[in-house]
Amino acid sequence: MEIVRSQREPTHAAASTTSAKLSFYRFAPALEVRLEDFELYAIDRLRVLQGISDGLSRGKKPEEMEKLVTELWRAHMRHQDPSEVMNKDIISHFVLRLVYCRTDELRKWFLSMETSLFRYRFRLESPESQRSLMSEFQLPYKAISRAEFETVKEKLNQVARSIGQSLNADTLFFKAPFEEVPELFAGRRVFLQKGFAYVAMHQVVSLVATQFRSNLSKCLVLTNRKWTSTIRDTERDRLAPIIEALSTGYLGPDYSQPKNSAEISLKDINGLASSSFPLCMRHLFDKLRETHHLKHGGRMQLGLFLKGVGLRLEDALLFWKSEFSQKVLQIVGAERFDKEYAYSIRHNYGKEGKRTDYTPYSCQKVISSTPSTGDHHGCPYRHFRTDAVQISLVQNFPTAFVAAFVVYAHLLHPSAITSSLFDCFLTSLSGLAPDDLIYFNSEENLRAALTKMGVCGRSVDGILDKVRNKHYQIACTLTFEAVHDAPYDSGINHPNQYFDASRKILQNKMEST
Numbered sequence: 278m279e280i281v282r283s284q285r286e287p288t289h290a291a292a293s294t295t296s297a298k299l300s301f302y303r304f305a306p307a308l309e310v311r312l313e314d315f316e317l318y319a320i321d322r323l324r325v326l327q328g329i330s331d332g333l334s335r336g337k338k339p340e341e342m343e344k345l346v347t348e349l350w351r352a353h354m355r356h357q358d359p360s361e362v363m364n365k366d367i368i369s370h371f372v373l374r375l376v377y378c379r380t381d382e383l384r385k386w387f388l389s390m391e392t393s394l395f396r397y398r399f400r401l402e403s404p405e406s407q408r409s410l411m412s413e414f415q416l417p418y419k420a421i422s423r424a425e426f427e428t429v430k431e432k433l434n435q436v437a438r439s440i441g442q443s444l445n446a447d448t449l450f451f452k453a454p455f456e457e458v459p460e461l462f463a464g465r466r467v468f469l470q471k472g473f474a475y476v477a478m479h480q481v482v483s484l485v486a487t488q489f490r491s492n493l494s495k496c497l498v499l500t501n502r503k504w505t506s507t508i509r510d511t512e513r514d515r516l517a518p519i520i521e522a523l524s525t526g527y528l529g530p531d532y533s534q535p536k537n538s539a540e541i542s543l544k545d546i547n548g549l550a551s552s553s554f555p556l557c558m559r560h561l562f563d564k565l566r567e568t569h570h571l572k573h574g575g576r577m578q579l580g581l582f583l584k585g586v587g588l589r590l591e592d593a594l595l596f597w598k599s600e601f602s603q604k605v606l607q608i609v610g611a612e613r614f615d616k617e618y619a620y621s622i623r624h625n626y627g628k629e630g631k632r633t634d635y636t637p638y639s640c641q642k643v644i645s646s647t648p649s650t651g652d653h654h655g656c657p658y659r660h661f662r663t664d665a666v667q668i669s670l671v672q673n674f675p676t677a678f679v680a681a682f683v684v685y686a687h688l689l690h691p692s693a694i695t696s697s698l699f700d701c702f703l704t705s706l707s708g709l710a711p712d713d714l715i716y717f718n719s720e721e722n723l724r725a726a727l728t729k730m731g732v733c734g735r736s737v738d739g740i741l742d743k744v745r746n747k748h749y750q751i752a753c754t755l756t757f758e759a760v761h762d763a764p765y766d767s768g769i770n771h772p773n774q775y776f777d778a779s780r781k782i783l784q785n786k787m788e789s790t
Contacts, residue, residue, distance in 0.1 A: 298363065299398055301414045301489060302496075305371050308364070315372055316519050321353040322369035324528055326390040331768045333393065334743065334751040346397040375508070375516075376523045378500040383524055388494055396486040404478055408449075411481070416488055418451045421475065426450060429468065433475060436468045442477070449478040458483045527639035532773035534634075535587035543592050546583075553779035555772045556657050556726060556756060557643055558582050564653040569600050574646065574654040576618075578638050580625055585637035585773040590626045594619055639771045640750050658740075658749040661723040732759040 310318075328349040332342055354369075356362045370391070377387035399407065411418065426433075430444075437444040455474040461467040461483050467474040476484055509517055541549060550562045561579040565571050571579065576597075583593060601614060620629055627634040640656070648655040720741065727737050736759035743752040753769045761782045769775050 298366075299395070299402065299410055300363070300367055300370075301492065302367065302370050303492065306364070306367050308368075310368055312515075314365075314368070315516070316523070318365050318369040319372040319376065319523055320528055321365070322373055323523065324353045325349045326373075326387070326394065327528070329390050329393050329397075330386075331751065334746075334748040335754075335768075342393075343397050343400060346394065347401065350398070372520075373523070374497060374500050375504060376520050378497045378504055379524075384494075384497045384501070388490060388497065391493060392486055392490045395489050396482055399482050399485055407478070407481060407485075411485060414485070414488070416485065418453055418476075418481075418484055421450050421452050425452075429470065429475060432468045432470075433477075436466070437477075440466050442479075451476045451478075451481060451484060453484055457487045459487075525641060525645065527641055527771065529639065529770045529774065531636065532585040532771060533636040535585060540587040540589060541583075543596055546588075546596070549586070549776075552783060553776050555753060555769070555775040556730065557655070558772055558776075559730070560657050560726065561653055565600055569602075572652050572654075574648060574652055576621070577625070578643065578646075578654040580622060581635055581637040582772050582776075584626060584635075586776050590623065590628065593622055593626070597622060637771070637773050640753070640769065643772065644749055656749055657723060657726060658744050658752045659747075661719040661726070661744075727756065730756065730760055732756055 325346075329342070329346060332345045337345065354362065354365060356365050373387060373391075377383040399410070402410065433448075433450065434444050452473050453476055455462050455467075455469050455472055458467060458474050458476060458480075461476065461480055462469065462474060466480065467476055469475075512520075546562075550559055554562060558579060561571065561575050564575070565579065580593065580597070583596070588596065597618060598614065601618065623629045625635045643654075644656040644659050646655045648660060723741065723744065724737055727733075727740060732740065736755065740752045740755045740759075743749075743755060750769055753775065754765055757765050757769055757775055757778070761779060763782055765778060767774075767778075769778075
């Protein structure tokens with residue numbers, strides 16, 4: 278696949294899937310791709326994969342996922358030239374292979390989402406198309422003979438009845454090693470004999486998806502080797518920046534300016550913070566009110582958010598100065614505030630320096646930040662995790678002291694290092710009271726923060742479950758739904774999106790009453 282800057286029309290891919298829309302992506306297409314299409318096609322496919330990830334994280338049922346995948350594919354993978362749809366599919370897949378081959382974590386996510394996408398697309402094919410695809414993909418499975426079917430017919434009937442299916446003489450079965458259909462084996466949905474599983478035609482997606490996943494996993498490893506050995510250096514100034522940005526970039530709307538020219542005033546901020554700020558911004562706002570100071574990371578995250586929701590530059594300067602005047606101005610003085618802090622605020626609004634109009638942070642940027650001791654920015658769902666006690670230990674105590682605690686912990690409580698266990702260690706070691714050390718039990722802090730927002734009961738448990746599984750944006754979406762008592766299937770991808778959606782729901786409720 279060659280990337281060109283010219284505006285000539287791309288040639289059609291000589292794909293191996295001429296009889297169907299679905300591809301096994303075994304070989305990169307021999308065609309030229311415009312640089313603009315290289316990035317745009319990848320972004321469109323990434324929207325599909327992220328939508329699938331959100332759907333799976335929210336626990337959607339298989340039939341709901343099939344509908345979701347169909348809608349996502351129709352929305353993002355269309356092309357103005359119908360004959361180019363297949364090219365877009367194949368090109369976008371291979372571009373994202375480059376993007377997601379670079380680390381184990383990226384490979385794992387891409388492998389899982391692409392396999393899910395393939396699985397649901399294959400399910401949507403007719404049985405005739407599925408058989409054709411299996412033949413075209415040259416999968417190592419053949420239908421069992423009529424004679425073999427008769428020998429195991431009664432056993433197959435028993436399995437079919439146990440899962441509510443019917444079996445007739447025309448039902449087609451494939452024979453495969455049982456380890457290639459783990460989900461069917463685990464669910465007791467296949468007949469096993471001598472290490473082989475008899476897979477019915479309506480279950481064959483498990484076989485095909487396993488082969489697809491195995492093939493893609495190997496290809497990602499090979500692509501990574503090629504990326505590190507040649508592509509990264511040879512394409513340093515052209516493709517590499519695009520590839521490296523795609524895995525972390527924000528794909529949603531631009532929130533650098535408030536929507537519909539909406540503005541908020543200083544007198545509105547307290548009320549809006551209570552009703553419509555996401556947890557990350559509410560936490561920063563509360564800390565600013567409490568301590569009258571935020572470090573640079575916190576000022577940037579909250580300041581750009583306030584800019585995006587409609588706080589004018591003049592009001593922003595008054596807001597920060599009024600907060601800082603209760604503590605910071607007494608230390609640094611008004612002149613230094615105007616020179617350093619006020620300059621930074623004007624810079625964020627594009628009034629200083631390069632005059633860049635800075636964009637509020639997306640969820641992905643907030644989550645990927647790394648706050649240190651004394652910082653309050655970042656994502657509370659991530660940075661209030663249960664390992665925060667261990668982080669605090671490492672930051673505040675000598676290595677030998679922490680090592681001694683770890684040994685102590687594993688002797689008494691091998692399964693976990695908890696804050697209460699550390700209390701006992703401190704008391705037994707030196708007589709220090711637990712209050713002598715400032716640290717937090719992160720899950721309790723997160724639970725308290727959610728309760729303060731009005732989230733309680735099972736909703737909190739559901740949110741914490743998503744946090745434990747590192748689905749931070751899903752946790753934020755569940756928080757939104759619990760606070761507003763309304764579903765939000767779009768999913769939260771940006772703090773300003775949370776704010777806008779909140780204002781819209783609350784406004785509709787006000788109008789209806």
